[in-house]
Amino acid sequence: DDAQAKERWFMQKFGVERLFTPDDPCCSTKGAVVTNIAHIPAALSAVMRANATMPDFDSEGSLALKPWFGSDQGIALPDGLAIPVVEAVAPYNEQVHQVNRQIGVIAPRQALKDASGASQMDAKTQVSSLHGASMLEAATRSLEANVGLALLHEFGGENDEKLIDVAIAGFVNLHGTPELAAAQAAREAGNAPNAILAAAASIIGPKRQRAARDAAKWMIERFSAAGLTSALDENFDIARIDVSGCEPLFTDTRDLRAEAMLAGLAERRVRSVLVRWLTSQPAHPTGDAVLAAITTTLAWGPLMRKRISRVTAESLPWWSMLFGTLIGASADASRHRPDGFCGFTTQALLNERSLTEICFAALLNLAPGPNDLFAFKTLVGLLLTNGPGAISAQGAKGAVSADGPESPERVQLNKALVGFLSHTGYTHGGNGYEGIAFLMDAFRETALDDPSKPGHGVDLRSLAERSVERYAQYKARQKHAGSLDIAKLPGVNHPVFKDRPVNHDPREVFIADLSEKRGEYNVFHACYRELVQALFEAGVSRNVYCVNVDAVIAALLLKMLWQPLQRGELTETDLETAAFTIFLYPRMLGCAAEIDDHLNRGRNMDTRTPASQCRFVA
Template identity: 45%
Template sequence: WFSNDQGIDLPDNLKPAVVEAMAPYNEQIAGLSEQVGTVFPRQTMKDASGASMMDPKTQVTKIHGTSVLDASTHTFEENLVQSLIREYPDENGAALTNVALNTFVNQSGKVGLAAADASREAGNSPNTALSAAVAMVGPKQVEQARTVTTALVELFKKSGLEDPADVGFDFSAQLEAADASLFLTDYSGRCNVAMLAAIEARGAKSVFIDFLKALEQKGGGKLSCSVLVAAITTHLAWKALMRKRLSVTTVSNLPWHFRVFSTLIGSAASADKQERHTFCGVANKELMSSWSFTETAHLALLGNRPNEEALYAFSVLLGLIITNGPGTISAQGAKGAVSADGPEVPERIQVNKGYIG
């Protein structure tokens, strides 16, 4: 009735054919096949975590099964993605991640940056100052991106798409069924053009990006950067979602997490170091097209682009502190901050409150 070979090429004698179950089980199985992603069970989360654990023998913390020692060999942006989707992105996914995170890192003119600067001037600690900026990344800031993510999942969930980097995939049916008003706006800025140019400059491929470009060509509006970020996060999560490692709610919230990441790094640099088109003296377009988010974080904190040696040391440091265990004060703070938002209605949980906690 069921088969899952995990993508392994098994010999025929180890791959029994799948047959239709007898009634009424066949109807129940058909209903299960309509479900995309997983549904996590309700459980007590005090001193517990669905992501991190402390190895009782080595006392080394793991996140989604990866020790922080191994995490330290990965880049900052790769560890951020792994913390959300439970697996590391490939080279193509990492390129898309860098475009998405660097697109919103410049906080010039944003009220969150003004709040962070005011908090710093008041003598507050760095995490308190950054919390002031994160408080401004509320649900309305990412409403369109979350809506687009949900719409993309609905459009492609039964399409047979396995690899979102397969640019030869035929999405004509999805293009015909799509409600253009969900994806296109009257947006006339340059950010979307710069973002698409950055994706091309990095040689990154995505079915979802190509789908949105085709939808724009049909007419009726323009793509915004928020919509493109939604496409990138859907791309990153797609394989894990199809294998039921993630819930649909998690996937729809990914653009929110990404916006918080960009805001945290962007607000670490004071307002006098940011202008509309430059961040710490580097053009936004250059950050989007050629800088890794690890390099951008180094620029925000230390004021320069790191050489290979400094970049390695910085990546190791960030990897080692990616998590400090499920029962820690910081973990309890994140859970406590959103405890009143759910859990009966997961969509009500405000992601930025968790980061503030």
């Protein structure tokens, strides 16, 4: 029988004509038929009343929904939807209290070989994402916002960006430090940029940040116990903080780094309950305590919302030191002075300059214009991550795996960054220069003055045709010589975007559209679009190849550097170093996200390849 036949059978059996509902309580002394499980209690009561049988006990409570947990995600809900949370019955109430006292998220551990909880790549579009944000969106954000995305799992707001500016800027000037000496020695020995930065990172070990991490732990304990919900709450009563054990956060003498960072926070009008508490105490705060107050303020929202773990929050001071050190180490030792860095005074670094401006100056030793900063931050966003399969990410994850993430306090974050750096090189990282070298060769004989002017006077069509002719001759020579090793044009074609009559890399299209909306022009990007068309029309390609994202990176970087290069302020060697280093800056952030993710989720030695899957070749 079907369900309706069964309903009719029961209705005949009970002697009722209709289904029971609260609005139409149709029942008999024999029973009632309901189709909604929520109506059963009312139906039972009605049938009992029909039998003149009342409850043995007075009613107590209600059958309304009584959630033990709830979150409105900050949305103001109407009364009908804003269901109040009630205390659970014993023994579950104590378990709920324990969960509510837990600070931050705890992720289940699992093997993370070739896997990540931080990044992924869309196989169809080739657009990677980090913590749910695509690299196209990241390309529209500031460098500071992408620092937040990497470690806090969200971009954050203006106040967060100011905190990040001060936290990292406090460590870029390496004058008189062993890490600068190590980086400079590596530079003078002829090492590539990744090895130079690795030399500096190796020195920022656990002891260098232990005091700041201990301060962060203390602050998390005390401010959570005091009931702080928002680290930006200007009305929070700091007198509620239990100050026992705070002595290591203060010193009897002035700490110049602490004072400079606090002055920078004040000048930028940063809001922070933790900084306000720190500066209200009678003693002088240490530089480590100021750094901990900044990073704990940054972490507080994601920590309370259980977006990040406590381990992540307590690691932020170390990350700030490492990021500042690597940015600083990318600049020659001569640009580190007692009172400033790369032409910026210490006061300007902490009080005014953005992290984007500081990185640009460290990279190129030039004062950036607005268009330069746009191109720079666009490059950083595009290059943050390429998923856990990238060699650089594997190096970082392997370093965490080898230390043992199941004992996170033993993982050396600086060594993990060295793992990322050792897994970059002239092919993975430094290959961005190939596109620049191609463009420089193509434009060498032109009188191009400003690549941002649409009226540049260069015949791009003729230039593209000459490049195609040279490439066709090269291919013919190689084939005539019987060589199958034919180099490809850098920045042209892509293994995924290649089967349509006219192909497009969605990342290139996005940047082109973004630039057009801003009213910006890039002659090098335009040249690449002419080139793929000329390749097809000359019969060198069977269809119109796509301009890939590597070409966009080369075009953006060369646009920034073209005029300084023409003025002789930069050499081609400087350009190659810049192309490599500009890959390392964003990938440093993306690999930090992988390191942090593996630290929280991974298992010891989980990136090993089983012996059964290894091959011997002879």
